[in-house]
Structure formats: structure tokens, C-alpha cells
């Protein structure tokens with residue numbers, strides 16, 4: 001079996017696992033945040049119980065109770081929530097290795113962005129994941145004030161978005177930022193949140209008062225994870241939308257989108273506390289419309305009329321059909337006939353103008369060919 005086929009299979013299996021584990025992780029995380037924010041003082045006071053939450057779901061009523069620190073006796077079966085997070089990170093990391101680090105020349109590097117060799121790009125990408133975690137973790141430990149930490153995390157996100165845009169191909173830059181933030185989230189679970197839960201359990205087993213510090217640290221990290229969720233999910237989907245990552249100031253677009261989706265998260269967090277901050281979705285709506293207008297492609301330039309079908313097809317045959325041919329063409333985009341090219345005109349316009357295609361300019365497309373194909377595609381769609 002050939003290597004490309006095996007890579008495609010690995011891509012499918014890992015991607016499926018990544019999405020499913022991610023749904024389980026985010027689902028559990030959203031559920032518990034909602035539970036926490038919706039806790040009310042118990043109607044019938046019970047020793048050690050700080051709050052309760054009633055819900056109806058799947059044909060029955062549920063009554064959750066949260067203990068202030070811990071129940072007097074540990075239950076026999078205690079359910080943990082960690083493998084959702086670990087599986088999401090491990091499968092995502094494996095995808096990064098299979099798709100990007102083992103094929104950096106086509107996926108990570110764009111000579112028009114930075115003059116890096118494939119292995120340099122892969123090494124910088126790997127170092128970025130580690131560095132993001134180390135800086136973030138140090139800030140959380142050293143800065144005493146929560147707002148100072150939030151300020152530092154914001155600065156870290158801005159710096160990462162800018163640096164990724166200066167180093168990697170457009171499509172890979174967003175993914176790199178998402179992978180760095182996703183690594184911070186999973187490492188929060190592994191290095192801080194789960195150890196804090198062990199401290200609670202051990203203290204109980206040893207009949208002593210638990211040390212409150214790890215629990216407070218875990219709470220802080222879990223709030224960070226909550227706000228990072230939607231930005232990270234956005235970066236994972238953005239690869240299909242060249243009008244975002246392929247725009248002129250892609251890193252600013254990324255930050256604007258992070259602000260919008262982060263604000264939506266905040267709206268829901270307030271909602272679960274019973275507060276209806278309608279101004280947030282209103283402001284997000286206005287911001288989103290402003291972004292849509294700002295990213296709208298310019299009108300088709302005059303050259304469009306001069307680019308004939310035959311010319312466009314000649315460019316595609318020269319620069320694209322090496323890969324985009326036959327039943328197993330990437331993303332099902334078959335470009336061997338004029339009809340096939342026409343049917344994909346709108347995707348071709350965004351992928352080629354953003355320089356996402358050809359990947360890493362593998363087929364050496366000239367800027368003039370790029371302009372002509374984009375102009376033709378814009379007119380043909």
C-alpha cells in the first residue's frame with residue numbers, strides 16, 4: 001500500500017477520534033461550568049453541601065449537590081473526568097505530526113512568508129507548543145492578581161498570532177495558534193487540575209484538611225480553559241475558510257474572531273448565573289458584520305475579461321492536476337476537465353488568492369499565473 005493512502009487513512013481515523021474526544025471534553029466542561037454557575041443554596045440544609053442544581057433530561061429528574069470542599073465520607077465510586085482531555089490532545093498532536101511535521105515543506109512552509117527549511121519549520125512549531133505552556137504556567141504561578149494573569153494570557157495570544165503569521169504558511173498559522181492554546185488547555189488538566197483533585201482525595205483518606213491552594217489554582221485554570229474553548233475550536237475549522245486566514249492582516253482577523261467567540265462564551269457564562277447581558281450578542285453581531293464587510297473580496301479586476309477558459313485550464317493543468325485528479329483527488333476537488341474547474345471556481349478563487357494552494361507552492365506557480373487564475377475564477381463562479 002502506498003504511503004499517501006496510509007496517510008489519508010491515518011488522517012481520517014485520527015481526525016474522527018479527535019472530533020469525538022473533543023466533543024466529550026467540551027461537553028463535560030460546558031456542563032460542569034453551567035452546573036457550578038447555576039448552583040443554588042440547598043432547600044433542605046445538609047451537612048457539607050454548599051449548593052444544589054435540579055435538571056430534567058432524558059426522561060428523568062437529576063439532583064446534583066456540590067460539597068464545600070468534600071463530603072464527610074468518600075463515595076465508593078468516584079467518577080473522574082480526564083481521559084476526554086488527554087485523548088483530545090493526543091489525537092490532535094498525532095494529527096499535527098502526521099499532516100504537518102512529516103510533510104512540512106508542503107504544509108508549514110511558504111517561501112513567500114518566511115525562508116525556512118521544512119525541518120526548521122517543524123522544530124519551531126514544536127518549540128511553540130512547549131514555550132506557550134511554559135510562559136503561561138509561569139505567569140499563572142508568579143502573577144498574584146487574576147487580572148494581571150488575564151492580561152498576560154491576552155498578550156501571549158496576540159504575540160503567538162503575530163509570530164505564527166510571520167513564520168508559517170497562511171493555513172498553518174491559525175492551526176499553530178490553536179495547537180498552542182489547545183496544549184495549554186490539556187496541560188492545565190494534566191499538571192494542575194487533576195493533581196488538585198488528588199490532593200482533595202488524599203486529604204480525605206488521611207483524615208486531614210485539604211490544602212486549599214491547589215484547588216484555587218485548578219479553579220483559575222479551569223476558567224481559562226472555558227474561555228479558550230471557542231477560540232481553539234475556531235482555529236480547527238478555519239482551514240476551510242480561506243477568506244479568514246488568507247486575508248491581508250490574517251493575525252488581526254484571528255484576534256478579532258477570538259474576541260467575538262470569547263465574548264459569546266462570556267454571554268453564556270453570565271446567562272447560567274441568571275444574568276441576561278443582551279448587549280454582548282448585539283455587540284458581537286455588529287462586530288461580525290463589520291468583519292464580513294472588511295473581508296469582502298475586491299471586485300473582479302479588469303484582467304478577468306481577458307483570461308480565457310483555455311488559458312485558465314492551461315494554468316490548472318500545469319500547476320494543480322499533479323494532485324487534483326481522479327477519484328482520490330484531495331478534498332474531492334477534481335480539476336482535470338474545464339467543467340470540474342468551473343464547478344470549483346469559488347473555492348479555487350479563495351484557495352489560490354490566499355496562497356493556500358498549491359500547498360507550499362509545490363508546483364512553482366508564478367504570481368502572474370496566480371492573478372490570472374484568480375481573476376478567471378472570480379468571473380466564472
Ligand code: HEC
Nearest residue numbers: 240319320322323330331333347348351357358359362363
Ligand atoms: C501538491 C499537491 C497539490 C497541488 C499541486 C494542489 N493542491 Fe489543492 N489540495 C491539496 C490537498 C492535500 C488539499 C486538502 C487540504 C486540506 O484538507 O488540508 C487540497 C485542497 C484543495 C481545495 C479544497 C479546499 C477546501 O476548502 O477544502 C481546492 C479548491 C484546491 N485544493 C485547489 C487547488 C488549485 C486551484 C491548485 C492549483 C493552483 C491546487 N489545489 C494545487 C493538494 C494540492
